[in-house]
Amino acid sequence: MKTWIIGIIGLAGLAAIVGASYISPAALLAVAVIAAAAVGVGWPHFLGIPAKKTLAVLIGLPGVGAAVAATYLPGPGFLDWTPSFMAAGVMAVFVMQLIRGTGQAQRLESTLGSSAGVLLSCLGAGWIACSRFNGVREMLLVAAISAAIALLAGLIRWPDRVVAPLGIVGAGLAGPLAGLVFSDIAVLPAAVVGVVVGAVLMSFRRLVILRGESLSFAAALGMGLGPVSAVGSLAYFIDKLLIY
Template identity: 25%
Template sequence: MIRWIRVAVALVLVLALSASVYWGYTLFLLATGLIVFGVAYGWPRLTDSPQPRATSIMLALFGIGGLYAAWHDSTAPYLDWLPVLAGLGLLWTFVQNLTRGIGASYAVANVSAQVSGLVIVLSASTWVAAITIPGDKEAIVIGLASLIVAQCMTALPWPAIYTSPLAIVMSTAVAGILSVLVFAPALSLASALSLGVVMGLLVAAVDRMLGLVAYAKFQAANLEASQNIEVKKNVEKARSFAVQLALGAAPIALGGVVVYALERLAS
Protein backbone atom coordinates (compact mmCIF):
# COMPACT_ATOMS: atom_id res chain seq x y z
CA MET A 1 0.00 0.00 0.00
CA ILE A 2 2.77 2.43 0.90
CA ARG A 3 4.26 2.08 -2.59
CA TRP A 4 1.20 3.84 -3.97
CA ILE A 5 2.18 6.99 -2.09
CA ARG A 6 4.88 7.54 -4.70
CA VAL A 7 2.26 7.15 -7.43
CA ALA A 8 0.03 9.73 -5.74
CA VAL A 9 2.99 12.10 -5.48
CA ALA A 10 3.90 11.52 -9.12
CA LEU A 11 0.29 12.00 -10.20
CA VAL A 12 0.05 15.38 -8.47
CA LEU A 13 3.31 16.54 -10.03
CA VAL A 14 2.38 15.24 -13.49
CA LEU A 15 -1.05 16.90 -13.40
CA ALA A 16 0.50 20.17 -12.28
CA LEU A 17 3.05 20.11 -15.09
CA SER A 18 0.60 18.93 -17.76
CA ALA A 19 -2.00 21.56 -16.94
CA SER A 20 0.49 24.40 -16.65
CA VAL A 21 1.90 23.63 -20.12
CA TYR A 22 -1.23 25.27 -21.54
CA TRP A 23 -1.96 27.73 -18.72
CA GLY A 24 1.25 29.70 -18.74
CA TYR A 25 5.00 29.65 -18.46
CA THR A 26 5.06 30.98 -14.90
CA LEU A 27 2.69 28.28 -13.66
CA PHE A 28 4.86 25.64 -15.31
CA LEU A 29 7.87 27.05 -13.49
CA LEU A 30 6.02 26.84 -10.17
CA ALA A 31 4.92 23.28 -10.90
CA THR A 32 8.52 22.33 -11.65
CA GLY A 33 9.47 23.87 -8.32
CA LEU A 34 7.27 21.27 -6.62
CA ILE A 35 9.49 18.56 -8.10
CA VAL A 36 12.57 20.27 -6.70
CA PHE A 37 11.09 20.57 -3.22
CA GLY A 38 9.90 16.97 -3.33
CA VAL A 39 13.38 15.69 -4.12
CA ALA A 40 15.04 18.16 -1.73
CA TYR A 41 12.96 16.97 1.21
CA GLY A 42 12.82 13.27 0.40
CA TRP A 43 16.32 12.56 -0.89
CA PRO A 44 18.26 13.03 2.39
CA ARG A 45 15.74 10.74 4.14
CA LEU A 46 15.94 8.16 1.37
CA THR A 47 19.73 8.06 1.56
CA ASP A 48 19.78 8.44 5.37
CA SER A 49 21.97 11.53 5.26
CA PRO A 50 23.67 12.36 8.58
CA GLN A 51 22.90 16.03 7.83
CA PRO A 52 19.36 15.89 6.44
CA ARG A 53 18.43 19.54 7.02
CA ALA A 54 21.64 20.92 5.53
CA THR A 55 21.34 18.58 2.56
CA SER A 56 17.69 19.51 1.98
CA ILE A 57 18.57 23.21 2.05
CA MET A 58 21.44 22.65 -0.36
CA LEU A 59 19.34 20.65 -2.82
CA ALA A 60 16.47 23.15 -2.67
CA LEU A 61 18.73 26.15 -3.25
CA PHE A 62 20.53 24.64 -6.21
CA GLY A 63 17.34 23.19 -7.66
CA ILE A 64 15.60 26.56 -7.54
CA GLY A 65 18.77 28.17 -8.87
CA GLY A 66 18.69 25.81 -11.85
CA LEU A 67 15.05 26.65 -12.56
CA TYR A 68 15.73 30.37 -12.32
CA ALA A 69 18.74 30.12 -14.62
CA ALA A 70 16.80 28.14 -17.24
CA TRP A 71 13.87 30.55 -16.95
CA HIS A 72 16.03 33.58 -17.72
CA ASP A 73 18.12 31.92 -20.44
CA SER A 74 16.59 33.09 -23.71
CA THR A 75 19.00 31.43 -26.13
CA ALA A 76 19.69 27.78 -26.93
CA PRO A 77 20.56 25.46 -25.28
CA TYR A 78 18.78 27.31 -22.39
CA LEU A 79 20.99 25.58 -19.81
CA ASP A 80 24.17 27.65 -19.98
CA TRP A 81 24.43 28.11 -16.22
CA LEU A 82 23.85 24.47 -15.32
CA PRO A 83 27.58 23.49 -15.35
CA VAL A 84 28.37 26.42 -13.06
CA LEU A 85 25.65 25.40 -10.62
CA ALA A 86 26.81 21.78 -10.74
CA GLY A 87 30.37 22.83 -9.92
CA LEU A 88 29.26 25.03 -7.03
CA GLY A 89 27.05 22.21 -5.78
CA LEU A 90 29.99 19.82 -5.75
CA LEU A 91 32.04 22.36 -3.81
CA TRP A 92 29.23 22.78 -1.28
CA THR A 93 28.96 18.99 -0.93
CA PHE A 94 32.64 18.52 -0.12
CA VAL A 95 32.76 21.46 2.28
CA GLN A 96 29.60 20.32 4.05
CA ASN A 97 31.00 16.84 4.55
CA LEU A 98 34.34 18.19 5.74
CA THR A 99 32.49 19.88 8.59
CA ARG A 100 31.66 16.40 9.90
CA GLY A 101 35.34 15.78 10.54
CA ILE A 102 38.05 13.82 8.78
CA GLY A 103 37.16 10.55 10.46
CA ALA A 104 33.40 10.76 9.87
CA SER A 105 31.72 7.43 9.15
CA TYR A 106 30.34 6.56 5.70
CA ALA A 107 31.82 9.74 4.21
CA VAL A 108 32.09 8.32 0.69
CA ALA A 109 28.53 7.01 0.73
CA ASN A 110 27.22 10.34 2.00
CA VAL A 111 29.10 12.38 -0.62
CA SER A 112 27.95 10.04 -3.38
CA ALA A 113 24.34 10.30 -2.25
CA GLN A 114 24.46 14.08 -2.03
CA VAL A 115 26.03 14.44 -5.48
CA SER A 116 23.36 12.13 -6.91
CA GLY A 117 20.65 14.28 -5.34
CA LEU A 118 22.28 17.37 -6.84
CA VAL A 119 22.15 15.82 -10.31
CA ILE A 120 18.48 14.98 -9.89
CA VAL A 121 17.36 18.43 -8.71
CA LEU A 122 19.34 20.13 -11.47
CA SER A 123 17.73 17.77 -13.98
CA ALA A 124 14.37 19.33 -13.10
CA SER A 125 15.49 22.53 -14.84
CA THR A 126 15.44 20.68 -18.17
CA TRP A 127 11.63 20.77 -18.01
CA VAL A 128 11.82 24.57 -18.04
CA ALA A 129 14.34 24.45 -20.88
CA ALA A 130 12.08 22.06 -22.81
CA ILE A 131 9.07 24.36 -22.64
CA THR A 132 11.26 27.32 -23.64
CA ILE A 133 12.24 25.67 -26.93
CA PRO A 134 10.02 27.05 -29.72
CA GLY A 135 7.46 24.64 -31.14
CA ASP A 136 4.65 22.37 -30.04
CA LYS A 137 4.68 20.91 -26.53
CA GLU A 138 3.04 17.56 -27.22
CA ALA A 139 6.24 15.72 -26.28
CA ILE A 140 6.01 17.16 -22.77
CA VAL A 141 2.46 15.89 -22.23
CA ILE A 142 3.17 12.48 -23.76
CA GLY A 143 6.34 12.13 -21.71
CA LEU A 144 4.49 12.97 -18.50
CA ALA A 145 1.69 10.51 -19.32
CA SER A 146 4.25 7.77 -19.98
CA LEU A 147 5.96 8.52 -16.68
CA ILE A 148 2.83 8.21 -14.56
CA VAL A 149 1.72 5.00 -16.27
CA ALA A 150 5.16 3.46 -15.75
CA GLN A 151 5.08 4.56 -12.10
CA CYS A 152 1.76 2.79 -11.64
CA MET A 153 3.18 -0.42 -13.08
CA THR A 154 6.23 -0.41 -10.81
CA ALA A 155 3.97 0.11 -7.78
CA LEU A 156 2.11 -3.15 -8.40
CA PRO A 157 2.70 -5.77 -5.67
CA TRP A 158 4.63 -8.09 -7.98
CA PRO A 159 8.34 -8.87 -8.36
CA ALA A 160 10.38 -6.41 -10.40
CA ILE A 161 10.99 -9.08 -13.03
CA TYR A 162 7.33 -8.56 -13.99
CA THR A 163 6.70 -4.90 -13.17
CA SER A 164 9.75 -3.51 -14.99
CA PRO A 165 8.89 -4.98 -18.43
CA LEU A 166 5.25 -4.08 -17.84
CA ALA A 167 6.24 -0.47 -17.13
CA ILE A 168 8.13 -0.28 -20.42
CA VAL A 169 5.35 -1.90 -22.45
CA MET A 170 2.54 0.18 -20.96
CA SER A 171 4.39 3.51 -21.15
CA THR A 172 5.20 2.80 -24.80
CA ALA A 173 1.59 1.85 -25.54
CA VAL A 174 0.23 5.00 -23.90
CA ALA A 175 2.70 7.19 -25.79
CA GLY A 176 1.71 5.56 -29.09
CA ILE A 177 -2.02 5.88 -28.41
CA LEU A 178 -1.74 9.55 -27.48
CA SER A 179 0.37 10.23 -30.56
CA VAL A 180 -2.16 8.64 -32.92
CA LEU A 181 -5.46 9.63 -31.33
CA VAL A 182 -4.74 12.98 -29.69
CA PHE A 183 -1.60 14.68 -30.93
CA ALA A 184 -1.29 13.53 -34.54
CA PRO A 185 0.41 14.79 -36.65
CA ALA A 186 2.32 17.14 -34.30
CA LEU A 187 4.48 14.28 -32.99
CA SER A 188 5.32 11.29 -35.16
CA LEU A 189 4.43 7.80 -33.99
CA ALA A 190 8.08 6.73 -34.06
CA SER A 191 9.13 9.63 -31.85
CA ALA A 192 6.28 8.98 -29.43
CA LEU A 193 7.08 5.27 -29.17
CA SER A 194 10.75 6.03 -28.60
CA LEU A 195 9.80 8.50 -25.88
CA GLY A 196 7.55 5.92 -24.24
CA VAL A 197 10.27 3.26 -24.26
CA VAL A 198 12.86 5.56 -22.72
CA MET A 199 10.46 6.81 -20.05
CA GLY A 200 9.52 3.25 -19.16
CA LEU A 201 13.17 2.25 -18.92
CA LEU A 202 13.89 5.31 -16.79
CA VAL A 203 11.12 4.61 -14.29
CA ALA A 204 11.99 0.91 -14.09
CA ALA A 205 15.67 1.68 -13.53
CA VAL A 206 14.97 4.29 -10.86
CA ASP A 207 12.55 1.94 -9.13
CA ARG A 208 15.13 -0.83 -9.05
CA MET A 209 18.10 1.29 -7.97
CA LEU A 210 16.45 3.66 -5.51
CA GLY A 211 14.17 0.92 -4.23
CA LEU A 212 17.28 -0.95 -3.10
CA VAL A 213 18.54 2.20 -1.39
CA ALA A 214 15.25 2.53 0.47
CA TYR A 215 15.75 -0.89 2.06
CA ALA A 216 19.49 -0.58 2.69
CA LYS A 217 20.88 -1.12 6.18
CA PHE A 218 21.47 2.61 6.67
CA GLN A 219 17.72 3.21 6.68
CA ALA A 220 17.37 1.44 10.03
CA ALA A 221 20.20 3.26 11.80
CA ASN A 222 18.17 6.01 13.47
CA LEU A 223 15.35 3.63 14.33
CA GLU A 224 17.68 1.23 16.11
CA ALA A 225 19.25 4.11 18.02
CA SER A 226 15.89 5.03 19.51
CA GLN A 227 14.76 3.11 22.59
CA ASN A 228 11.25 4.57 22.63
CA ILE A 229 8.73 2.53 20.65
CA GLU A 230 6.46 5.52 19.96
CA VAL A 231 9.40 7.57 18.74
CA LYS A 232 10.37 4.70 16.47
CA LYS A 233 6.89 4.59 14.99
CA ASN A 234 6.79 8.34 14.38
CA VAL A 235 10.25 8.39 12.83
CA GLU A 236 9.38 5.41 10.65
CA LYS A 237 6.17 7.03 9.38
CA ALA A 238 7.89 10.33 8.61
CA ARG A 239 10.76 8.60 6.86
CA SER A 240 8.44 6.33 4.87
CA PHE A 241 6.56 9.33 3.49
CA ALA A 242 9.79 11.17 2.67
CA VAL A 243 11.22 8.09 0.95
CA GLN A 244 8.11 7.64 -1.18
CA LEU A 245 8.16 11.37 -1.95
CA ALA A 246 11.68 11.05 -3.32
CA LEU A 247 10.84 7.88 -5.25
CA GLY A 248 7.85 9.61 -6.83
CA ALA A 249 9.58 12.89 -7.71
CA ALA A 250 12.99 11.62 -8.87
CA PRO A 251 11.84 9.90 -12.11
CA ILE A 252 9.86 12.99 -13.10
CA ALA A 253 12.87 15.24 -12.56
CA LEU A 254 15.07 12.93 -14.63
CA GLY A 255 12.37 12.56 -17.28
CA GLY A 256 12.85 16.21 -18.15
CA VAL A 257 16.25 15.35 -19.62
CA VAL A 258 14.61 12.93 -22.06
CA VAL A 259 11.92 15.38 -23.15
CA TYR A 260 14.44 18.20 -23.47
CA ALA A 261 16.68 16.05 -25.68
CA LEU A 262 13.72 15.14 -27.91
CA GLU A 263 12.62 18.77 -28.17
CA ARG A 264 16.15 19.84 -29.10
CA LEU A 265 16.40 17.18 -31.78
CA ALA A 266 13.04 18.19 -33.21
CA SER A 267 13.74 21.94 -33.22
Protein backbone atom coordinates in the same frame (compact mmCIF):
# COMPACT_ATOMS: atom_id res chain seq x y z
CA MET B 1 4.72 4.38 4.67
CA LYS B 2 3.63 2.12 1.81
CA THR B 3 5.84 2.22 -1.26
CA TRP B 4 2.86 2.76 -3.60
CA ILE B 5 2.59 6.27 -2.13
CA ILE B 6 5.74 7.08 -4.12
CA GLY B 7 3.91 6.39 -7.37
CA ILE B 8 0.96 8.54 -6.28
CA ILE B 9 3.32 11.41 -5.47
CA GLY B 10 4.97 11.04 -8.87
CA LEU B 11 1.61 11.10 -10.64
CA ALA B 12 0.57 14.20 -8.69
CA GLY B 13 3.85 15.88 -9.67
CA LEU B 14 3.28 15.06 -13.33
CA ALA B 15 -0.27 16.42 -13.20
CA ALA B 16 0.99 19.63 -11.60
CA ILE B 17 3.68 20.05 -14.27
CA VAL B 18 1.32 19.51 -17.19
CA GLY B 19 -1.38 21.72 -15.68
CA ALA B 20 1.06 24.52 -14.90
CA SER B 21 2.54 24.40 -18.41
CA TYR B 22 -0.87 25.28 -19.81
CA ILE B 23 -1.48 28.07 -17.28
CA SER B 24 1.61 30.28 -17.53
CA PRO B 25 5.43 30.19 -17.41
CA ALA B 26 5.28 31.58 -13.88
CA ALA B 27 3.05 28.71 -12.76
CA LEU B 28 5.42 26.14 -14.28
CA LEU B 29 8.35 27.85 -12.60
CA ALA B 30 6.55 27.70 -9.25
CA VAL B 31 5.92 23.96 -9.67
CA ALA B 32 9.54 23.36 -10.69
CA VAL B 33 10.81 25.29 -7.65
CA ILE B 34 8.54 23.34 -5.31
CA ALA B 35 9.66 20.05 -6.90
CA ALA B 36 13.35 20.97 -6.52
CA ALA B 37 12.82 21.91 -2.89
CA ALA B 38 10.91 18.67 -2.27
CA VAL B 39 13.72 16.61 -3.79
CA GLY B 40 16.19 18.51 -1.62
CA VAL B 41 14.24 17.78 1.54
CA GLY B 42 13.31 14.20 0.73
CA TRP B 43 16.43 12.76 -0.88
CA PRO B 44 18.60 12.73 2.29
CA HIS B 45 15.73 11.05 4.15
CA PHE B 46 15.52 8.35 1.50
CA LEU B 47 19.26 7.76 1.69
CA GLY B 48 19.18 7.77 5.50
CA ILE B 49 22.27 9.96 5.77
CA PRO B 50 23.20 12.51 8.46
CA ALA B 51 23.09 16.32 8.20
CA LYS B 52 19.72 16.18 6.45
CA LYS B 53 18.83 19.86 6.86
CA THR B 54 22.11 21.13 5.47
CA LEU B 55 22.01 18.67 2.58
CA ALA B 56 18.42 19.65 1.83
CA VAL B 57 19.61 23.19 1.15
CA LEU B 58 22.62 22.07 -0.88
CA ILE B 59 20.48 19.75 -3.03
CA GLY B 60 17.43 21.97 -3.43
CA LEU B 61 19.01 25.35 -4.15
CA PRO B 62 20.83 24.34 -7.37
CA GLY B 63 17.56 22.93 -8.68
CA VAL B 64 15.76 26.16 -7.90
CA GLY B 65 18.48 28.15 -9.65
CA ALA B 66 18.37 25.88 -12.71
CA ALA B 67 14.59 26.27 -12.93
CA VAL B 68 14.78 30.06 -12.73
CA ALA B 69 17.53 30.16 -15.37
CA ALA B 70 15.58 27.86 -17.72
CA THR B 71 12.58 30.18 -17.40
CA TYR B 72 14.36 33.43 -18.25
CA LEU B 73 17.30 32.48 -20.48
CA PRO B 74 16.70 33.25 -24.17
CA GLY B 75 16.38 30.30 -26.48
CA PRO B 76 17.70 27.99 -27.65
CA GLY B 77 20.05 27.73 -24.66
CA PHE B 78 17.37 27.15 -22.05
CA LEU B 79 19.59 24.78 -20.06
CA ASP B 80 22.94 26.50 -20.62
CA TRP B 81 23.31 27.32 -16.93
CA THR B 82 22.06 23.97 -15.65
CA PRO B 83 25.51 22.27 -15.74
CA SER B 84 26.93 25.20 -13.76
CA PHE B 85 24.29 24.79 -11.07
CA MET B 86 24.97 21.05 -10.98
CA ALA B 87 28.70 21.66 -10.59
CA ALA B 88 28.15 24.26 -7.88
CA GLY B 89 25.84 21.93 -5.98
CA VAL B 90 28.24 18.98 -6.15
CA MET B 91 31.15 21.18 -5.08
CA ALA B 92 29.10 22.46 -2.15
CA VAL B 93 28.37 18.87 -1.10
CA PHE B 94 32.09 18.02 -1.18
CA VAL B 95 32.98 21.14 0.80
CA MET B 96 30.32 20.32 3.37
CA GLN B 97 31.76 16.81 3.78
CA LEU B 98 35.26 18.25 4.19
CA ILE B 99 33.96 20.53 6.93
CA ARG B 100 32.41 17.52 8.66
CA GLY B 101 35.90 16.05 8.88
CA THR B 102 37.28 12.56 8.60
CA GLY B 103 35.81 9.67 10.51
CA GLN B 104 32.22 10.91 10.27
CA ALA B 105 29.48 8.33 9.77
CA GLN B 106 28.41 7.52 6.19
CA ARG B 107 30.68 10.17 4.73
CA LEU B 108 31.20 8.43 1.38
CA GLU B 109 27.54 7.44 1.03
CA SER B 110 26.47 10.96 1.89
CA THR B 111 28.80 12.52 -0.68
CA LEU B 112 27.85 10.26 -3.57
CA GLY B 113 24.15 10.10 -2.75
CA SER B 114 23.83 13.85 -2.25
CA SER B 115 25.62 14.51 -5.54
CA ALA B 116 23.05 12.31 -7.28
CA GLY B 117 20.32 14.31 -5.54
CA VAL B 118 21.78 17.55 -6.90
CA LEU B 119 21.61 16.14 -10.43
CA LEU B 120 17.98 15.06 -9.99
CA SER B 121 17.03 18.44 -8.57
CA CYS B 122 18.62 20.34 -11.46
CA LEU B 123 17.26 18.05 -14.17
CA GLY B 124 13.76 19.23 -13.32
CA ALA B 125 14.54 22.40 -15.28
CA GLY B 126 14.16 20.24 -18.38
CA TRP B 127 10.37 20.41 -18.03
CA ILE B 128 10.58 24.19 -18.43
CA ALA B 129 12.91 23.90 -21.41
CA CYS B 130 10.62 21.28 -22.93
CA SER B 131 7.65 23.62 -22.55
CA ARG B 132 9.50 26.58 -24.11
CA PHE B 133 11.14 24.64 -26.94
CA ASN B 134 9.63 25.69 -30.29
CA GLY B 135 6.81 27.34 -28.39
CA VAL B 136 4.83 24.07 -28.18
CA ARG B 137 4.18 21.56 -25.40
CA GLU B 138 3.74 18.43 -27.51
CA MET B 139 6.81 16.56 -26.28
CA LEU B 140 6.09 17.60 -22.70
CA LEU B 141 2.66 15.99 -22.99
CA VAL B 142 4.02 12.83 -24.64
CA ALA B 143 6.70 12.44 -21.94
CA ALA B 144 4.20 13.06 -19.15
CA ILE B 145 1.73 10.48 -20.48
CA SER B 146 4.50 7.89 -20.93
CA ALA B 147 5.73 8.58 -17.40
CA ALA B 148 2.19 8.28 -16.03
CA ILE B 149 1.75 4.85 -17.62
CA ALA B 150 5.08 3.69 -16.18
CA LEU B 151 4.16 4.99 -12.73
CA LEU B 152 0.75 3.31 -12.89
CA ALA B 153 2.44 0.04 -13.84
CA GLY B 154 4.76 0.49 -10.88
CA LEU B 155 1.76 0.53 -8.54
CA ILE B 156 1.04 -3.11 -9.39
CA ARG B 157 2.24 -5.33 -6.56
CA TRP B 158 3.73 -8.02 -8.76
CA PRO B 159 7.36 -9.20 -8.88
CA ASP B 160 9.76 -6.70 -10.38
CA ARG B 161 10.70 -9.11 -13.17
CA VAL B 162 7.12 -8.75 -14.41
CA VAL B 163 6.37 -5.11 -13.57
CA ALA B 164 9.60 -3.67 -15.01
CA PRO B 165 9.10 -4.99 -18.58
CA LEU B 166 5.41 -4.15 -18.34
CA GLY B 167 6.18 -0.56 -17.38
CA ILE B 168 8.78 -0.09 -20.11
CA VAL B 169 6.62 -1.63 -22.84
CA GLY B 170 3.53 0.25 -21.65
CA ALA B 171 5.37 3.57 -21.66
CA GLY B 172 6.90 2.74 -25.06
CA LEU B 173 3.45 2.15 -26.52
CA ALA B 174 1.85 5.11 -24.77
CA GLY B 175 4.39 7.53 -26.24
CA PRO B 176 3.52 6.97 -29.93
CA LEU B 177 -0.18 6.78 -29.13
CA ALA B 178 -0.04 10.09 -27.30
CA GLY B 179 1.99 11.54 -30.16
CA LEU B 180 -0.61 10.52 -32.70
CA VAL B 181 -3.57 11.72 -30.67
CA PHE B 182 -2.28 14.96 -29.14
CA SER B 183 0.47 16.12 -31.48
CA ASP B 184 2.23 15.74 -34.83
CA ILE B 185 5.28 14.04 -33.34
CA ALA B 186 6.48 11.08 -35.40
CA VAL B 187 6.14 7.55 -34.04
CA LEU B 188 9.89 6.89 -33.64
CA PRO B 189 10.78 9.88 -31.40
CA ALA B 190 7.65 9.35 -29.32
CA ALA B 191 8.49 5.65 -28.91
CA VAL B 192 12.07 6.47 -27.91
CA VAL B 193 10.80 8.91 -25.29
CA GLY B 194 8.36 6.34 -23.94
CA VAL B 195 10.92 3.56 -23.66
CA VAL B 196 13.58 5.77 -22.08
CA VAL B 197 11.13 7.30 -19.61
CA GLY B 198 9.77 3.87 -18.69
CA ALA B 199 13.26 2.45 -18.16
CA VAL B 200 14.28 5.35 -15.91
CA LEU B 201 11.17 5.14 -13.74
CA MET B 202 11.35 1.35 -13.47
CA SER B 203 14.99 1.65 -12.40
CA PHE B 204 14.02 3.95 -9.56
CA ARG B 205 11.23 1.55 -8.58
CA ARG B 206 13.86 -1.16 -8.32
CA LEU B 207 15.93 1.11 -6.11
CA VAL B 208 13.00 1.47 -3.71
CA ILE B 209 12.52 -2.30 -3.62
CA LEU B 210 16.22 -2.90 -2.90
CA ARG B 211 16.09 -0.45 -0.01
CA GLY B 212 13.54 -2.73 1.62
CA GLU B 213 12.59 -0.45 4.49
CA SER B 214 9.55 1.55 5.48
CA LEU B 215 9.76 5.11 4.15
CA SER B 216 8.90 8.35 5.87
CA PHE B 217 6.75 10.87 4.02
CA ALA B 218 9.79 13.04 3.31
CA ALA B 219 11.64 10.07 1.81
CA ALA B 220 8.62 9.15 -0.33
CA LEU B 221 8.36 12.77 -1.48
CA GLY B 222 11.98 12.87 -2.62
CA MET B 223 11.82 9.49 -4.34
CA GLY B 224 8.48 10.25 -5.96
CA LEU B 225 9.52 13.59 -7.47
CA GLY B 226 13.21 12.91 -8.16
CA PRO B 227 12.69 10.55 -11.12
CA VAL B 228 9.86 12.73 -12.45
CA SER B 229 12.27 15.68 -12.46
CA ALA B 230 14.85 13.69 -14.44
CA VAL B 231 12.28 12.77 -17.09
CA GLY B 232 11.88 16.43 -18.09
CA SER B 233 15.45 16.81 -19.28
CA LEU B 234 15.36 13.44 -21.03
CA ALA B 235 12.31 14.50 -23.02
CA TYR B 236 13.87 17.86 -23.89
CA PHE B 237 17.12 16.43 -25.25
CA ILE B 238 15.36 13.67 -27.18
CA ASP B 239 13.11 16.37 -28.64
CA LYS B 240 16.17 18.34 -29.77
CA LEU B 241 18.04 15.32 -31.13
CA LEU B 242 15.27 13.51 -32.99
CA ILE B 243 12.79 16.20 -33.94
CA TYR B 244 14.36 19.66 -34.19
